[in-house]
Every structure is written in structure tokens, then in C-alpha cells.
Amino acid sequence: MRSQFQNPSYLLVAVAALMMVHYLMEPWFRQRRLRIAPGPFPIWPVLGSLPSIGKLPHRTFYHLSKKYGDVMELKLGSTRAVVISSPDFAKEILKTHDQVCASRPDVVAAHVMLYGKKDIAFAPYGNHWRHMRKLCELELLSAKRLRSTKNLRSEEVSFMVKDVYKLCKEGKGVNMQSRLYETSMNVVTRMLFKRRYFDNTRQSTAEAEEFKELVVKLVNLAGVFNLSDYIPYLKPFDLQGYVPIMKEANSRIDRFLSKIIEEHVEDSKSTSTAADHRDEEEEEEAKDFVDVMLSLPAAETGSGRLEKNTIKAVIADMIGAGTDTSATTVEWALVELLRHPEAMKKAQEELDDVIGSERVVDEGDISELKYLQAIVKETFRLHPPATLLSHESIGDCTVGGYFIPAKTRIFVNVWAVHRHPSAYQKPLEFNPSRFVGSQIDVKGLDFQLLPFGSGRRMCPGLRLGLIMVHLELARLLHSFTWKLPAGQDPQDIDMDEIFGLTAPKAIPLHVVPTARLPLHLYTAPGTTH
Numbered sequence: 001m002r003s004q005f006q007n008p009s010y011l012l013v014a015v016a017a018l019m020m021v022h023y024l025m026e027p028w029f030r031q032r033r034l035r036i037a038p039g040p041f042p043i044w045p046v047l048g049s050l051p052s053i054g055k056l057p058h059r060t061f062y063h064l065s066k067k068y069g070d071v072m073e074l075k076l077g078s079t080r081a082v083v084i085s086s087p088d089f090a091k092e093i094l095k096t097h098d099q100v101c102a103s104r105p106d107v108v109a110a111h112v113m114l115y116g117k118k119d120i121a122f123a124p125y126g127n128h129w130r131h132m133r134k135l136c137e138l139e140l141l142s143a144k145r146l147r148s149t150k151n152l153r154s155e156e157v158s159f160m161v162k163d164v165y166k167l168c169k170e171g172k173g174v175n176m177q178s179r180l181y182e183t184s185m186n187v188v189t190r191m192l193f194k195r196r197y198f199d200n201t202r203q204s205t206a207e208a209e210e211f212k213e214l215v216v217k218l219v220n221l222a223g224v225f226n227l228s229d230y231i232p233y234l235k236p237f238d239l240q241g242y243v244p245i246m247k248e249a250n251s252r253i254d255r256f257l258s259k260i261i262e263e264h265v266e267d268s269k270s271t272s273t274a275a276d277h278r279d280e281e282e283e284e285e286a287k288d289f290v291d292v293m294l295s296l297p298a299a300e301t302g303s304g305r306l307e308k309n310t311i312k313a314v315i316a317d318m319i320g321a322g323t324d325t326s327a328t329t330v331e332w333a334l335v336e337l338l339r340h341p342e343a344m345k346k347a348q349e350e351l352d353d354v355i356g357s358e359r360v361v362d363e364g365d366i367s368e369l370k371y372l373q374a375i376v377k378e379t380f381r382l383h384p385p386a387t388l389l390s391h392e393s394i395g396d397c398t399v400g401g402y403f404i405p406a407k408t409r410i411f412v413n414v415w416a417v418h419r420h421p422s423a424y425q426k427p428l429e430f431n432p433s434r435f436v437g438s439q440i441d442v443k444g445l446d447f448q449l450l451p452f453g454s455g456r457r458m459c460p461g462l463r464l465g466l467i468m469v470h471l472e473l474a475r476l477l478h479s480f481t482w483k484l485p486a487g488q489d490p491q492d493i494d495m496d497e498i499f500g501l502t503a504p505k506a507i508p509l510h511v512v513p514t515a516r517l518p519l520h521l522y523t524a525p526g527t528t529h
């Protein structure tokens with residue numbers, strides 16, 4: 001008699017069953033051999049815990065960490081992921097094992113939309129990343145560059161204040177999310193390639209709207225939980241249909257970026273003769289970041305020029321990373337201050353004391369505005385723009401006594417770290433006073449407050465981001481009294497965020513401001529009104 005196992009279909013079923021048992025029991029077997037972090041049982045075959053993550057993964061991970069601990073392992077598809085939820089373990093990842101944990105996971109979005117990971121934020125740890133990051137730190141984000149671009153930031157913030165003033169005089173409500181976004185975008189694009197997309201009255205053109213829509217799309221798509229990123233053999237099937245959307249966004253954004261580069265190439269030809277009459281310093285001042293990149297040798301070879309695709313990827317990165325982050329923070333700060341009028345009052349009293357009512361706030365005033373700084377820290381704490389830092393290990397390491405092998409995806413859940421009871425009393429309350437007189441800062445040395453991350457992958461735009469957030473918030477609080485549209489109670493403001501590379505407010509904040517300074521202080525330089 002033929003044994004059942006000589007029948008090929010029985011054999012197939014038996015092999016499939018064995019694979020399934022192996023898949024489900026593998027964490028258990030491994031836990032016996034090596035001490036691996038606890039975590040939820042991967043209920044779903046193939047998908048593991050992916051279906052349980054939901055739309056706000058940072059919140060899901062936060063709740064799971066309450067059950068499984070501050071180092072937690074999950075099976076996401078065929079990918080091993082570790083989630084870190086406390087300041088102490090964040091320190092182990094970002095400081096003790098900084099180099100081992102300094103790479104990024106390989107995601108489809110970066111291949112399709114960032115020219116094969118030619119940018120900085122998604123580039124794996126290595127020479128290209130090191131070279132491009134250094135370039136940005138030196139040529140765009142250095143203290144010297146920030147000093148020389150101070151006026152353009154002041155101008156853009158003045159335009160925003162003037163625009164809000166105009167709307168408030170007309171008794172209209174203001175969508176602050178758009179206003180802040182457009183201001184940040186103008187600042188970043190002017191610093192990068194001397195171009196502003198939104199004019200002084202924010203009467204945006206179709207071109208500006210399209211560019212903005214594309215940048216928002218890029219940031220959202222780059223942050224999605226894509227099955228193909230967690231189950232690589234499903235990549236060719238693109239089950240969620242993201243790839244065509246990403247390709248379409250990339251081809252449209254490429255038109256913008258190519259045009260910017262072409263214009264710079266043309267300009268440099270026509271100004272090269274004029275440059276003979278300028279001294280070197282003037283020439284340097286006249287250059288923007290795109291000019292600098294066009295004049296540089298290729299990263300790895302040191303000869304030839306930087307590839308156009310690399311320049312485009314880095315520009316896309318800077319606009320994507322630099323725009324939404326600061327705008328989102330200021331919007332959340334306004335929301336929290338509307339819900340906490342005593343904190344709003346204190347901030348405005350401080351502004352009146354330090355600045356008075358005969359001039360507007362300048363970047364140089366920020367260091368004097370201690371309570372405003374505390375508000376910014378508290379806003380970063382409760383509403384970090386990047387809720388999950390996404391890293392990948394390039395070697396083995398041990399965190400909290402748990403083994404983390406190479407190629408593990410590591411999420412530092414900043415959202416959970418900032419709510420950790422070991423670091424803060426009443427962590428869910430908005431209370432800026434907790435930072436008054438405190439030494440805790442956001443510069444990556446205090447692991448209970450990590451809005452910019454820490455270590456090698458820490459945000460290179462920290463200085464610019466901090467200036468933008470403080471300046472915008474200070475100007476808005478100094479210039480206006482803030483109210484919600486009639487009939488709306490501040491306690492009813494919807495506090496949900498959207499998960500992506502950043503976490504903006506899901507429903508944009510609409511407000512009805514009234515002026516609180518003399519009229520002449522609302523007249524922005526260079527405007528016709």
C-alpha cells in the first residue's frame with residue numbers, strides 16, 4: 001500500500017503545515033536560545049502583527065508597551081521589529097549602540113520617490129549618507145548660513161502676520177495649518193533656491209498649490225506602512241497599489257525639481273562673466289544651496305559633478321523634512337494654548353515685558369523668552385512631529401538585556417518616551433512650567449525629550465527648526481489675541497493627529513484672531529498694502 005506521504009499533495013500540505021508551525025513558534029524557540037524581548041504573539045500567518053497596528057502605530061505601540069515592556073519585539077510580516085518606549089532604552093539605542101543602529105530600513109517609497117535613496121533621510125548608513133549630510137550641515141544649515149538668511153525668515157513671518165491681520169480685519173476665520181505650512185515652505189525654498197511659491201498675500205498660484213500638494217503627498221507616502229516593506233517577496237505584487245501613486249507623484253515633482261536645476265544652470269552661465277567683477281565673498285553670498293550643489297564634485301569619486309538625481313533627492317528631502325515639522329509644531333502649540341488660557345496669558349505677558357508694543361519680535365529675542373521656550377518644549381513633548389524614529393541595525397546588539405540581531409527594524413517610539421512616567425509627573429498634562437528652570441533640552445543629550453532624535457541620525461535641521469518654531473509662535477502670540485470661531489469650546493477641539501513622516505493635526509485649526517499691537521507693526525516690508 002502506498003503511504004500517504006508518497007502522495008505529492010499530502011506532502012505539500014505537510015510541508016506547508018511545518019512551515020506554518022515554524023513561523024508561529026520561531027519567536028518561542030529563539031526566546032529559549034537567546035533572550036529576546038517579549039511582544040504580542042504574531043496571530044496572522046504571513047502578516048504577523050501588521051494588521052493590528054492600525055492607523056496610528058505610535059499609539060498602538062504605546063498601549064502594547066504597557067503590557068509587554070519598554071523593549072518589545074514584534075513580527076511585522078517577515079520583518080523583525082523592536083519598539084523602544086522609555087528614555088533609558090532610547091539612550092541605549094541612540095547613544096550606546098548609535099553606530100550599530102544608525103542605518104535606515106529599505107523602503108519602496110525611497111526607491112521610487114527619492115531617486116533610489118540618493119537623499120539623506122532614507123539613505124543607508126555609509127559614504128553617500130555621510131557626504132550629503134555634511135554638505136547640508138555646512139552649506140545650508142550652518143550657524144553662518146543661518147545668520148546670512150535671517151532677513152528672509154523675518155520677512156516671511158511678517159508676511160504671514162500681515163496676512164492673518166488682513167483676514168482678522170475682515171472678520172474672517174483663519175486656517176492656521178495652511179498659513180504656517182506656506183510660510184515654512186517659502187522659508188525653506190528661499191534658502192534652498194531663492195524661490196518663494198506663495199506670494200505676499202498668499203493668493204497662491206496653481207503652480208504653488210501643485211508644488212505644495214506634491215510635497216504633502218511625498219511626506220505622506222514616505223511614511224505609509226507598505227506591506228512590500230515588511231514582506232519583501234510581495235514587492236512585485238504591490239498589493240496596496242502604492243507604486244503607481246508614488247511614480248506619478250515622483251514624475252510630477254521631478255518636473256519642478258528639473259526646472260529649478262535648469263534655471264540655476266542657465267543663471268550660472270549668464271552670471272559667470274559678471275562674476276569676474278565681483279569679489280569672492282560677494283560671489284559666495286550670491287550662491288544658494290542648489291548653486292553650491294551644482295558646483296561640487298561627485299561624492300564618492302571626488303571627480304565629475306554631483307549627479308542631477310542626487311541633487312533632486314536632497315532638495316526633496318530638505319523641503320519634505322523642513323516644512324511640515326515646524327509648521328505642525330506651531331499649530332499644536334496654538335491648540336494647546338487655546339485649551340490652556342492661563343499659559344497663553346503668561347506667554348503674552350512675557351512678550352509684552354521683553355518686547356513691548358513698539359516693535360516686533362526678532363530672532364535675537366528668543367533667548368530672552370524663557371516661558372515661550374518652555375511652551376515649545378512642552379509642545380514637542382506631547383506632539384512630536386516625528387512620532388516614531390525608524391532605524392535599522394547593521395550588527396547585533398543587546399538592549400535592556402534583550403538580544404537585537406542585525407537587520408532588525410528599530411522604532412524608537414518618541415511619542416511613548418515623552419509620556420514615560422519615569423521621566424515626567426502627570427505626563428499626559430500640558431504643563432509648560434515643568435520646563436521652566438529645567439536643564440532638559442531638545443538637543444539630543446536628554447533622552448526623555450527627543451523631538452529631533454539623537455546620535456548620528458539626529459536631525460541636521462535642528463537649529464533652523466528651532467528658530468522657525470520660536471519665531472513664528474512668538475510673532476503670532478505677540479501680534480494677536482486668539483479665539484475660536486463663535487460657539488466652539490476649546491475643550492472640544494479635536495486632538496487627533498495623522499500618522500506619516502510627521503504627525504499634523506488631522507482637522508486643521510481654524511481661529512479668529514484680533515490685533516493687539518499698533519497698526520504700523522502689521523505692515524510687512526516689501527508689501528504693497
Ligand code: HEM
Binds near residue numbers: 323
Ligand atoms: C521642528 C522642526 C524639526 C523637527 C522636530 C525635526 C525632527 C527630525 C527627526 C526626529 C529626525 C529623525 C531622527 C532620527 O531618525 O533619529 C529628522 C531627520 C532629518 N531632518 Fe529634521 N526636523 C525638523 C526640521 C528640519 C529642517 C528645517 C530640516 C532641513 C531643512 C530637516 C532635515 C532633516 C533631515 C535631512 C533628516 C535626516 C537625517 C538623517 O537621516 O541623517 N529637519 N528630523
